[in-house]
Amino acid sequence: MPPDSVSRFRRFARAVTTEVGALDQSFLGRGRPLGAARVLNAIGQGTGDVAEIRAYLRLDSGLMSRLLRGLEGEGLIEMQPHPEDARRRIAALTPAGRREFDAYETLSNDRARALLARHPDPEALLAAMDMVATALSPDSVRLSESDPRSPEARYCLGEYYAELARRFDTGFDVSLSRDPEAGDMVRPRGSFLLAQSDGLPLGCVGLKGQGGAVAEVKRLWVSPSARGLGLARRLMAAVESVAQDLGIATLRLDTNSALPEAVALYRRSGWHEIPRFNDDPYPDIFFEKSL
Amino acid sequence: MPPDSVSRFRRFARAVTTEVGALDQSFLGRGRPLGAARVLNAIGQGTGDVAEIRAYLRLDSGLMSRLLRGLEGEGLIEMQPHPEDARRRIAALTPAGRREFDAYETLSNDRARALLARHPDPEALLAAMDMVATALSPDSVRLSESDPRSPEARYCLGEYYAELARRFDTGFDVSLSRDPEAGDMVRPRGSFLLAQSDGLPLGCVGLKGQGGAVAEVKRLWVSPSARGLGLARRLMAAVESVAQDLGIATLRLDTNSALPEAVALYRRSGWHEIPRFNDDPYPDIFFEKSL
C-alpha cells in the first residue's frame, strides 16, 4: 500500500493512542482508579466548579457525585458552596490534594521531558505537535487583550522578530526599527491582542496610539503552526473593533513587500495604500483605513 | 505562563486525548463494547493469529478467549487451527465480519478525511503527524528488502528526486542521471532496502550490482520526519551486510557536496574519497569502501 493521506493519518492515530494508553497506565500506579485521577486533575487545573468538570469529562451526575465523595473521603478535596448559586458546588484541593495533584503532574511532565529529550530536534517536534494540536481543536483559538509585556506577548514578539530576520535579505535588527513603547499599546492609548489556543500563544497584533484620532497597527504575527486558519483576519477585525471603541477614526500601518501574504490581506480587507509616513528603514509599503 | 516545551507537549496531549476519546465514542455507536470492536479491528488488519492480537492489545488470555467467543457468536469471525501448531488458533472474518470491520474502517477514515479536508495545508499537517508518530514510536522502524518497483519504494524514490531538485541550485532531472535499471537492484545482482514504521516508508537505499565484485550504493534517502534517528547509518550498515552476502568485495558511491550530511556520514563510517568514476552530471564527490 502506498502511504496515502488516510493511512498516514491513521498511523499517527495508532501511535498517539498507544502513548495516551501508556500515560493512563502510569496514572494507575498511584493506587486510584482512572476516573478519580481524572477528576482530581480537572480540579487542580481549572475552576473546581462541579458542573464544568462534569461537562469537560462527560460524566454522569451520579458517577461524578460518587467520585467527588471518594476524593473527599481521601482528604484530597473540600467541597464549598457556590457563592452565587447555592445549588452548585465548588471543589478545592486540600494541601494533601495539592501534593497528590502535583504527583500526577510530575508523571505527565516527566513523560513529556523524556520524549523531548530523546528526540534529535525537539523544537521541530514541538512545532509539529503545535500544528497537530491546533488542527485537532481549531475552534478553540481565543482572542484576548493582554499587556504587551506579558510572557505570552513577549513570546509572540520574539517569534515575530525572528521571522522578520529570516524573511528580510538584510536581516532585521529590532533596535533599528521604531520599537513602540509598550505604554503606547495599552489602554487607553492603544491595545495589544493575543490569539491563544489552550494557553499556547498563536498570534498577536498591536494597536499603537498617542491619544489622537489616528493610530497605528503594529506587530501582526501568526504562528506557522496556525497559518491558513484565518487567524490574521480575525486579529485584524478585532483590532479594528478595539480602535473604534477607543474613538480612533483612522488606522495606519507599515509593512514590507517581502511579506506578500500580509499585503494581500490588507488589500482584501479594505485598506488602501498611502505614501510613506515614517522613516523606518524596514517598511516599504504603507496602508491606511478609515473606520 | 510562557509556552515552555513541557506545556506545549501537554497541550498536544490534551488535544489528541480528546480526539482519541471521540473516536472511541463513535466506535461504541455500533452497539458493541470497545474491547470487542478492538479485537475485530485487529483481526481485520492483521494475521488473525490469536497470540499476536493478544500481545498487541495486551489482553489477558481469559478475556481474549471470551471476546473471541462473543464475536464468533455474532457470526463475525470463524476460528481455525494454526497449520503448524495445533495449540494456536487463527481468527478469520466471515463475510458479515468483513462488512462490520469495513464499517469501523469507514468511521476512522471519514474522521481522518474530515480533519484533513478542513485544514488549509494537509500535506504540512501530515508531515507533522509523521514526525510525531515517528517520535512516539522510534523503536518501530524496521528495515526490509523490497522490490524497487513496489509502491513503497516508488514513494521513497519520488521523495528522493523531489528533494534533490530542491537542494541542487540547478534542479534535478532524473532522465539526465544514470537511472539504474530496477533489475540491477534486485537479487542476485543487487538489492533494495526500505525502512518502514508501521507501514509508512521512512527511508531507502539501493545496491546496484552487475554480477561482479564491485557494486554501487545508490538512492540513500531518509524522510525529513525521521532524520536524526540514525536511520541513514542503519540503512548503510544493512546494505553493506547485504553486499557481503552477495559476495561483493568493493562498494562505491557518488554523491554531491550539496548534501553535506550524507558526505559526513560516509566519512564517519569508513568510506574514503576516490576520483570520479562516472560521467553523471550531478555528483561531484566519489567514495569507495572495501568490505
Place this chain on the structure above:
DNA sequence: CATGGTATCTGACTTTAGTCAGACACTTCC
C-alpha cells in the same frame, strides 16, 4: 408564592474490563 427548571445526591442496578488458578492439549527438548 406557586410553577417549572436546574444542580446535585442517593440507591439500585447493569455492563465492561480485568484477574487468577487450574484444566487441557499440544510442542520442544533432553
Place this chain on the structure above:
DNA sequence: GGAAGTGTCTGACTAAAGTCAGATACCATG
C-alpha cells in the same frame, strides 16, 4: 518417552464504569 513449557479455554471472582429513576434543595419567573 518423559519433563518442562506453551497457547488456549473455563469458571469464579473483583473492580470500575456507566445508567436510571427518584429525592432534595435551590433558582427564576410570572
